[in-house]
Structures are given as structure tokens and as C-alpha cells.
Amino acid sequence: MPGLNNRQTDAVFRKIAWRIMPFLMVCYLLALVDRTNIGFAKLSFMSDLGFSEVAYGFGAGIFYLGYLLLEVPSNLLLDRVGLRLTLMRIMVLWGICTFAMAFMWSPASFATLRFLLGAAEAGFFPGLILYLTYWITARRRAWFTALLMSCPAIAGMAGSLMAGVVMTATDGMLGLRGWQWLFVVEGAPTIVLGVVAFFYLADKPAEARWLSAAERQVVLDELAAEARAKRGVTHESLLDALRDARFLLLLPACFALYASTSTNAFWAASILRDAGATQAGRAAYLLFVPNAVGLFVQLAVARSSDRRGERRWHAAACLLAAATGWLLLPWVPGSVELSLFALVLAIGGTIAAFAPFFSLAPGYLSAGAAPAGIAIVTTLGSLAGFVMPLVIGRVTAATGSLVFAQVGIGTLLAGGAILLVVNRPPAAAR
16 A cells, blocks of 8 residues: 555544544533533522532532542543443433432532532543544644643633523523523433444544545554654553653642632632622623633644644643733732633633643553553542632631632642643653
């Protein structure tokens, strides 16, 4: 079989992108909307159900405990059974849990359903990152990762608009409150799409009947060449990676990134409400802006990262921008406009950091170590998602203010950025 030139090879990977990325993005969008619209629903169900900030923080955070406990096993199972079965199992179960959230009645039922939702969704995001390594070489992966990681911004925009519309337009319909309808209209599509995933996707390039034999061989040859180049440079086992200080220094940055993400999801609407956007619908609509900015910046950062072949400085710069936003918030209380500007930095910087960061991490690992290694990185992120809402809920209840949380998140992000800057990764990861 004659080899393809660079232009033809690029066309093969564009074909792959058009086939798998829109579907994966829709699945991830549903995950993010299902996971984070609790921050908008909170503005109503807290008073309806008599929840305290501590009860809310515990329930919001315990999602990540369920996720954390099953994340590594789920990714290892995915490597054995394939993405199609894994995605169907995950999406059907989390759709059921989301639907059931509409009928929670107490802090205990809230926490139980959030835990089950996290357990159901465990392994979803690291599974998608691992799936991309089966199809896309590292030098192309930042753009693909950026497409996937544009979903938090899109979910922030679409989710905020949807939450505003649903919570105001359906309130009282069939005897249900607006926040209940929010969970109802999110759960059902997830179940359906999980079943569709089994029939639509291929687990690996060799099984993709929508690629010609020549196209499949191009992808397999590129992946094989990359594996040979990484041999002796990256770690052949997860234990080797955990002995390398350079790999370990990625973990605090990941913790900070997820700490910012979970705080954005669960308290950004509350920050705007406290600043003066008192109506739940208005706070939801305003959050469209920082997420839209984050989407634009993320795609620009990913293109720059791929073009320059550099990940570390791109990720660190985004983390510093997010840190600036969080540290600015305590200085602008009572101003919706300035609070929104600070959230543009905090949310936009956080969103933009994901693509270069998650293109950097797999470069430390061989194919054999990748499933557990990627899951370890994201598991630490889940730990942040579990811990931070608990801490923030208690601190907010004790002080009546989010100021300490804002300073803490900003400091974590700045520290993570500094660690990335001083950490020189192997050539395969840059």
C-alpha cells in the first residue's frame, strides 16, 4: 500500500474528528449539565427543602466521592471491554440518577442521589481522554482535547440559559417546581444517548468500518510510530510514573484545576446573586458570558499549544489568569459588573487550562500505563471536587461569606501554575 502524504494523512484525522468528536462532545455536555446545574437548582430548592449551606456543600461534594472510588476501576475496565459498553453503562445509570434528583425530599436523599450519580459517572471523563489516545497521536491531541474540553464552556452557556428558561417557564407545571423540571429534562436524553453510543462508536481504529483499509493503516502506523518513540522516554508502568517527581508535580496542578471547576459549578451563581443579581434566572443568564469567553480562549490556547508543540507554559498561564479572577472577587463585593469580570477570568482561565494540561499528562505514560495513570490524575481532581464543596460549605456557613473560599482557590491555582513552570517534563510530554 503506497504511503499517504501529509495532506492526505491530515484528511484522515479530520475524518476521524468529524465522526467521533461531535458525538463525544454531546455526551460530555450532558454529563456536565447533569452534574453542574445543581448550582442553579440550589437557588430554589434550598428554601423549598430547608437545606443549610453545610447540607448543600456535603451533597454537592459527595458526588466526587462516588466518582473517586470507582474512577480507576472504570478506566481499567474500559481498556478491557471497550468504550461502547462502558459509555452505555455509565450514561444509562447517571441518567436515571439525574431524573431521580427531581424527587429528593431531604438532605439525606440529596446526598444519597449525588453519591450514586458520581458512582454512575465514574470513569467517564478519563475514559474519553484514554479513548482519544487510541485514535490520535500526541502531536495532534491538544486540538482534539480542546474540542472535548470546550464542553465545559458550552455546557456553562447552554446550561445557564436552559436553567434560566426551565426554572422560570415550568415552575408549578403539573405540580412540580422549576428546579424539579430541570432534573427531569436532563435525565431522559442521557439514557437514550447511552444506548445510541453502543451502536454508533467503534472501540478502536482497527474496528472502524467507516474508515477504508488504507485509512485504518495510516492511523495504526502513526500510533505505532509514536509508541516506539516513547519507549524508554515515558514510564512503562504506573508504579514507575509514581516514582517520578515530574509526574507527581502534575497532581497539585490538577487538584487546583478541579477545585476551581467545582467551585465555579456550585457557587458562581451564588456569587452573582450576592453581588446583586438576586433573581435565579438573571444569575443563570449572566454566567453565559464567562463561559463564552472561556470557550473562545480555550480554542485559541489549544491551537497555539499544538502549533508551538508546548503544553506546560500554556497551562500555567491559564491557571494564573484563573487565580487572578478568584483573588479579585473579594475586592468587588456588591458590584455585579466587576464580579462578572472576575468570573470571566476565573471561569475562562480554568476552562482554557484543561486542553494543554490533559495533553501534557499522557506524555509521561506508555500505552500500558495510560489507563491507570490518566485515571489517577483525574481521581485527584475528583478528590478536589469532593473536598472543596465540603470545606466551602462549612466555611461559608461559619463566616456568612465566600471570601475565604475565593482566596483559597486563587492561592491553589497560583501554586499549581508555579509547580507547572518549574517542572520540566520529558520531551514526549511537552
